[in-house]
Amino acid sequence: MTNLSPNQLKQYENEGFVSPVDIFSKDRAKEIRKEIEMIEEKIPGELSKSGRYNAHLISPLLDKVTHDAKILNAVQSILGKNILVCGTTLFIKNPNEKGFVSFHQDAKYIGLKPLNWVTAWVAITDSNENNGCMRIWSGSHKDNLKDHDQMFNEGNLLTRGQTVNNVPINETKPLILKAGQMSLHHPMVVHGSDLNKSDDRRIGFVIQSYIGTNVKQMLGKNSVQLARGVDKFNYHKTIGRTKSLLNKSDLKVKKQENDNLQEIFYAGSQKKGEY
Numbered sequence: 001m002t003n004l005s006p007n008q009l010k011q012y013e014n015e016g017f018v019s020p021v022d023i024f025s026k027d028r029a030k031e032i033r034k035e036i037e038m039i040e041e042k043i044p045g046e047l048s049k050s051g052r053y054n055a056h057l058i059s060p061l062l063d064k065v066t067h068d069a070k071i072l073n074a075v076q077s078i079l080g081k082n083i084l085v086c087g088t089t090l091f092i093k094n095p096n097e098k099g100f101v102s103f104h105q106d107a108k109y110i111g112l113k114p115l116n117w118v119t120a121w122v123a124i125t126d127s128n129e130n131n132g133c134m135r136i137w138s139g140s141h142k143d144n145l146k147d148h149d150q151m152f153n154e155g156n157l158l159t160r161g162q163t164v165n166n167v168p169i170n171e172t173k174p175l176i177l178k179a180g181q182m183s184l185h186h187p188m189v190v191h192g193s194d195l196n197k198s199d200d201r202r203i204g205f206v207i208q209s210y211i212g213t214n215v216k217q218m219l220g221k222n223s224v225q226l227a228r229g230v231d232k233f234n235y236h237k238t239i240g241r242t243k244s245l246l247n248k249s250d251l252k253v254k255k256q257e258n259d260n261l262q263e264i265f266y267a268g269s270q271k272k273g274e275y
């Protein structure tokens with residue numbers, strides 16, 4: 001089943017994103033936030049720096065979001081019926097911290113080819129211009145890959161501070177989402193986000209990304225879960241879904257996956273750090 005409307009598909013084609021798409025209720029978003037914060041409290045550091053990747057492997061509620069039928073119906077409209085999950089990222093911006101995301105293209109550093117993949121940004125809290133929502137350079141996915149500087153700058157939530165310079169801000173659009181809504185964005189579209197100036201956290205849970213079964217990881221290894229359909233290509237190792245919160249063996253799998261990811265994110269870079 002596919003469910004993006006012709007207008008939403010046109011928006012994706014013309015602008016490189018679809019937003020907003022309703023997924024779940026505010027109350028459900030609150031429950032998910034509670035589970036995230038419970039993990040942060042029980043195992044400090046588990047969801048920060050390189051730990052912010054693949055939280056769906058240790059959190060049953062984030063696992064459910066990752067495999068949510070509504071999200072997959074929308075993703076299927078773009079990728080077709082055979083869909084894998086190849087990772088997730090928590091983008092959390094706390095108030096009074098300097099967190100931001102420099103303008104970049106995901107296709108520049110994620111290593112997935114061909115570009116038959118899409119990223120779902122799911123709002124666990126409201127996300128708006130005051131708390132640093134994503135901004136997208138509309139239509140920029142139609143250009144080639146752009147040069148990115150590696151800035152390694154303080155507060156940048158990207159591993160290497162990958163940055164496209166001279167983005168025309170007046171051609172960027174804020175993706176304003178209520179908790180429980182999502183946006184989908186194209187691997188080539190230039191996007192970033194500014195500081196959180198509010199007095200609450202901004203939490204985005206990002207499935208980064210849903211990939212077609214024909215997509216390979218060119219920069220290293222990353223495991224996948226089958227989200228929908230069949231995988232006739234078997235390019236990747238598969239991992240199971242979590243059955244319980246903070247299960248010990250799931251924590252180990254997450255750690256291994258995130259170590260592999262560091263290799264991918266720092267491929268070709270002289271400088272390494274932990275992020």
Ligand SMILES: O=C(O)CCC(=O)C(=O)O
Nearest residue numbers: 091101121134193204206
């Ligand atoms: O959460 C943000 O502000 C940026 C997220 C991002 O860069 C992405 O989802 O690709």
